[in-house]
Amino acid sequence: MSRRRQWLLGSALMLGLALFGLYLLSRIQPYEETLEHGPAPEAQANPYLAAEHFLRQQGLQVQRSADLRLLASLPSAGQTLLLLGDRQRMSPRQVERLLAWTAKGGHLVFVAERLWDEDEGKSGDLLLDSLGLQQYQSDALDQSDDEAEEPEAAASAYPELTQLYLENEDAPAYFGFDTAFHLYDADNRAHVWANSAAATHLVQLYHGDGLVSVLSDAWIWQNDRIADYDNAWLLWYLAQDSAVTLLYHAKRDGLFSLLLRHFPQALLALVLLLGLGLWRVGMRQGPLQAPASPSRRQLQEHLRGSADFLLRRSGQHSLLQGLQEDIQRRARHRHPGFERLGVTEQWQLLARLTRLPSRAISQAMRPLPNQRLSAVDFTRQVAHLQTLRNAL
Structure with a gap:
């Protein structure tokens, strides 16, 4: 094939590719697509991360802790302590220190963890029992007693929501508490409470110079629920004009998960090195001895x-x-x-x-x-x- 013919064939091929590219460009339609990647790792590890950000946006000083050792350096006056973590391992000594801190002017907010046991005369929740509060399941309550004690809540248009009435307000605030639990003030010390149509979910009482707020659950302040109803407003209402300390155990990645995420090649090399080391240690010293031949054996x-x-x-x-x-x-x-x-x-x-x-x-x-x-x-x-x- 002559050089001229090769040049013509190459030019025709380039022209064909250019025309095909122009055709494809004329058929392409741009569009936008939003990809949902779910919550960020920080939000997945911290169920109350949105609550922390919300309080900081309101101008409050917020800190987080994982245990009660901070009480030794935490002043009582002007402080709100939200005890949202598991308290099953709390000792009687820790309960005494916590209530003593509250009596000096602190505001303690915690969640009732145990149901009242009529046979034993206690619930096992040391904080709840010390304050004379009892928690029951709502379906175990006497319906007639509930209606007599809570006429306003029963007549509400939102019986599944918890209502809090404030002075000088025409309408109540609404919260999404779990209506399966009910708080009962056995010593009649509460001065503020919030009810749904079936039960009481927030009780507030004085303790010395301080204040105690008890909730039937704290799920309303987790990342996926704090924006519902007036849940965020209740958090601000309880913590207003004070510094806030949130006490709970946030999930943390372990060392192995962090290494697996950031150094997978190094972990693979370590596993291979360990395997080679075990193989080397398990090797026989010297050649294998062949079994004796059956024809060699004598009578x-x-x-x-x-x-x-x-x-x-x-x-x-x-x-x-x-x-x-x-x-x-x-x-x-x-x-x-x-x-x-x-x-x-x-x-x-x-x-x-x-x-x-x-x-x-x-x-x-x-x-x-x-x-x-x-x-x-x-x-x-x-x-x-x-x-x-x-x-x-």
């Missing part, structure tokens, strides 16, 4: 192996008794009626037949002892019996 080895097996399986007495029986069988063959003779006469006959001394006969045919023989005595006894048997 003597088979006999020795069979004897060792019988000795381990049946014991010494079985082998010695077998030899004595073999001698008696040969004696009966050479002298019919041998079995009807006495022991002394049998031994005398064996001495005549074998021309062995009576002492050798007695040593070979004497009754076997009950105890196990030593290796030397066993070998000597077998030799006596074989000598006697070979002589018949």
Whole structure:
């Protein structure tokens, strides 16, 4: 093919590709698509992250803690402590310190964790029992008593929502508490409470110079619910004009998960290195010894192996008794009626037949002892019996 023809063919191909590209561009329609990646890792690890951001936006000072050791340095006046974590391991000493901190002017907000046990006369929630508060399941309450105590809530247009009435306000605030639980003020100390149509979910009472607010649940302040109804407003209302400390255990990634996320190649190399190390330690030292060839084995080895097996399986007495029986069988063959003779006469006959001394006969045919023989005595006894048997 001439150079001119190659140039023309290449130009035609380039022109065709350009025309095809223009056609594709004319058919492309731009569009926008929003991809939902879900909550950020910080929000997944911290269920109250939105609550922290909301309080900071209201101009409040907010800090987070994971245990009660901060009480030693936390002032009471002008402080609100939101105890939202699990309190099952809280000791009576810790409860006393927490209530003493509150009595000095602090505001304690916590969640009731246990149901009241009528038989034991307590719930097991040390904070709840110390304040004379009791928690029940709403479906276990007497409906007539509920209606008598809460006429305004029963007449509400939103019976599933919890309502809080404030002075100088025409309409209540609404919260999304779980209506399955009910708080009861057994000592009649509460001065503020919030009810749904079925139960009470917020109780507030004075404790010394401080204030205690008890909730039936704190789910209304988690990331996915704080924006519902007036849930965020209630958090601000309880914490207003104070510094806030949130006490709970946020989920933290462990060391292995962090290494797996950021250094997967290093972990893979470490696993391979450990595997090679174990393989190296487990290697045999020296070449493998090949099994002996079956054609090499002699009859003597088979006999020795069979004897060792019988000795381990049946014991010494079985082998010695077998030899004595073999001698008696040969004696009966050479002298019919041998079995009807006495022991002394049998031994005398064996001495005549074998021309062995009576002492050798007695040593070979004497009754076997009950105890196990030593290796030397066993070998000597077998030799006596074989000598006697070979002589018949």
